[in-house]
Amino acid sequence: MTATMYRLQLLKPPPVVKSSILPKYSYSSFSTPTLHGKRLRKFSTVPHLCSKLDQLPESPSIVGDLLDYLNESWTQFHATAEAKRQLIDAGFHLLNENDEWDLKPGRRYFFTRNMSCLVAFAIGEKYNVGNGFHVIAAHTDSPCLKLKPKSASSKCGYLMVNVQTYGAGLWHTWFDRDLSLAGRAIVRSGDGSFEHKLVKVKKPILRVPTLAIHLDRTVNQDGFKPNLETHLVPLLATKLEETSTESKEKSSKASHHQLLMQVLSDELGCGTDEIASIELNVCDTQPSCLGGANNEFIFSGRLDNLASSYCALRALIDSCQSHGDLSSEHAVRMVALFDNEEVGSGSMQGAGAPTMFQAMRRITDCLAHEYVGEGAFERAIRQSFLGIRSKERYGMRIHNWPHTCFRCWNPYRRLWHCSAFHAQREGDMWKRRR
Secondary structure: OOOEEEEOOOOOOOOOOOOOOHHHHEHHHOOOOOOOOOOOOOOOOOOOOOOOOOOOOOOOOHHHHHHHHHHHOOOHHHHHHHHHHHHHHOOOEEOOOOOOOOOOOOOEEEEEEOOOEEEEEEEOOOOOOOOOEEEEEEEOOOOEEEEEEEEEEEEOOEEEEEEEEEOOOOHHHHOOOOEEEEEEEEEEOOOOOEEEEEEEOOOOOEEOOOOOHHHOOOHHHHOOOOOOOOOOOOEEEEOOOOOOHHHHHHHHHOOOOHHHHHHHHHHHOOOHHHEEEEEEEEEEOOOOEEEOOOOOEEEEOOHHHHHHHHHHHHHHHHHOOOOOOOOOOOOEEEEEEEOOHHHOOOOOOOOOOOHHHHHHHHHHHHHOOOOOOOOHHHHHHHOOEEEEOOOHHHOOEOOOHHHHOHHHHOOOOOOOOOOOOOOHHHHHHHHHHO
16 A cells, blocks of 8 residues: 555666656546557567657657556456456467367467466467476555455444455555545346456545544654554445334345445446445555656555566567567466465465466476377476566655665664665665675
């Protein structure tokens, strides 16, 4: 939840964002892109944000794509759906884990699990059974608040929603923000079947207020120490008295407020009685945007780990976008985006599950059109490498320097984890080390 600030080091300092990008991504004039709009741009290391370069107005922007991805990906489900959309637009073929796979060298494929985990891969045209896999792994989830299975609560004339913490978040930063809900719902169709649908309420409907200073005089001396069970309960609306006994009994037995279900049904385009189940995250409605005096920072939540998810996804798409990009490749290029990393990865869709290794074995077996010697998969593993996602916390955070900059936090430790944003600082750091 803490807004994370990143220094965009593309090539030469100090970079300045082109004026053509600012109207779209500055906070004051931000407009959320549509889900179905095509935004594929070629990944490049050219510093498109450097104002000193003579560029065409239609020059692509990696940063713009990242902001689009962040603003679409309020939850792990939306992050996976956006990744799925980009892969399909790039020509990747969607596989089903329950079906038999028919894979060909030189082709690109992907599959999803639980709508929150995704594995995509591109097979080199010169791949031989036993060759390695080149894998980048990241995760789609972030610390957040989640609605409890029974969220309906009321107090002092207010409708409230009970939430639970997910992951290790900085929970004090969730107070006094414009919050909303997003996630997925199971909707009952007319024929009796069930369908998973994504839902995102874009307007702020929730708020966790803090006490006024005259009601908590010692907060600045003693620190803000909220009770996560009693204080971290978002307000939804004021409570209206039920007119009939039947409606009172129905409201008392409901797991969620009828008003909340009505808001969700309006977004889903169905009746409230057709919503069988919901899995929702509390989300900050403030959009990801460029900031800083030079518009060189990205102000956003969920950068852990959507920044790495985006980079991995774009690297795979752009590395095999043109015809012939896989013609000389001997390995399988793979990206794995897992869920539930923030809570230990021990789920069916988490990195602790054998999802990736099962996919690698299936790829190996599928491409072995005739019998190959025993141990082909084991040989492939020995020739593979895995690049895991980098923690964005090693950049400077606006409100949380100690978490990232040990040199600034503890002068008695000689731990040099603070990022050097400009090349000229490197010599200074070496002098301090000596």
